[in-house]
Ligand SMILES: O=C(O)C1=C[C@@H](OP(=O)(O)O)[C@@H](O)[C@H](O)C1
């Protein structure tokens with residue numbers, strides 16, 4: 001919990017049903033904006049491709065705009081357009097070689113601070129990286145030593161075998177794989193530590209690489225355990241539509257659970273590598289039910305919420321939203337396997353414990369997660385420590401608890417543009 005709560009702007013979290021009563025059941029259809037993880041991977045892959053590509057319905061949030069800003073600074077053309085078939089807003093990405101000198105602001109975006117240094121080795125000229133104070137504290141050692149940093153690329157890199165310990169972030173594997181096809185010898189990544197967290201994000205990287213023509217061997221496709229291989233080769237330009245962000249859809253599913261209501265999320269794909277897909281199972285165990293058709297997910301809360309004992313190591317970014325729901329359950333919950341959340345945008349285990357307890361909760365930090373004993377909560381100020389997912393927790397709690405105020409709700413713009421308006425309009429007054 002390194003950043004102090006210095007922002008004073010307070011946002012009164014809307015009660016479900018507009019204050020008519022703390023139990024107003026939500027009934028909403030919510031078109032969730034594009035996935036941060038998919039958008040930023042698609043941008044990097046398009047920038048490394050040998051022909052132009054399209055991203056349709058890209059996410060326009062702080063993290064994805066940091067990525068477009070960085071790639072543009074390195075000479076990549078990213079133009080506004082309407083997509084080849086005329087439908088939907090799109091970005092056309094044209095890359096004719098990466099160039100320095102350039103300065104890249106990584107903000108506090110893991111996908112930017114970790115994905116771009118290997119890309120910068122392919123640039124002709126120096127690329128300087130800097131970011132928010134918190135970006136100096138987040139682990140980068142799988143990629144580079146630390147920020148600030150200047151990389152003097154020579155237009156090419158040999159690649160070959162590399163050993164890394166990715167037990168503090170799956171992004172260390174993803175970043176090396178993404179640039180791998182462009183290295184002279186490709187890349188062989190051997191992970192040396194305990195299981196990396198967030199494996200679905202590594203699968204997302206592999207799937208997206210294969211979709212642009214890369215050859216990738218993985219432990220899951222019959223390769224050795226903990227070894228990923230990428231063959232050198234040109235990447236194709238593709239026309240891809242960005243999926244809705246299921247980790248942000250979590251807020252709305254949580255709203256259905258907490259209020260005993262119903263939420264429909266259009267465009268939830270039957271097959272996706274996003275970790276948010278695990279919510280169908282986790283939130284069903286906690287008392288909801290769902291129907292998934294080709295076009296949408298309909299999720300319904302039953303009015304009661306059950307505690308859960310679950311290892312969230314594979315789906316770590318869902319932990320804050322699950323913790324918020326667990327605070328309203330009829331039995332305690334234990335969330336395990338997420339010690340590395342201490343290294344995210346803030347120390348999420350410490351913040352969740354402190355801030356939920358300040359609203360009357362009873363949360364204990366464990367070595368690798370949280371133990372949550374539900375209690376009657378009361379209003380108060382929830383500090384967000386510049387972490388979008390902490391603001392989301394508080395918005396969920398505020399649906400059912402009067403007088404909850406969120407400090408610096410604007411931090412949600414990291415991955416979810418216009419959150420306060422969307423939340424109030426869809427679920428509040
Ligand atoms: O590759 C990605 O897009 C991400 C990987 C995960 O990071 P960690 O493996 O560091 O938890 C996740 O928490 C983050 O939000 C996005």
Ligand SMILES: C=C(OP(=O)(O)O)C(=O)O
Pocket residue numbers: 108109110111317344345389415
């Ligand atoms: C951990 C997260 O982000 P980042 O991509 O900055 O690591 C997150 O969005 O929950």
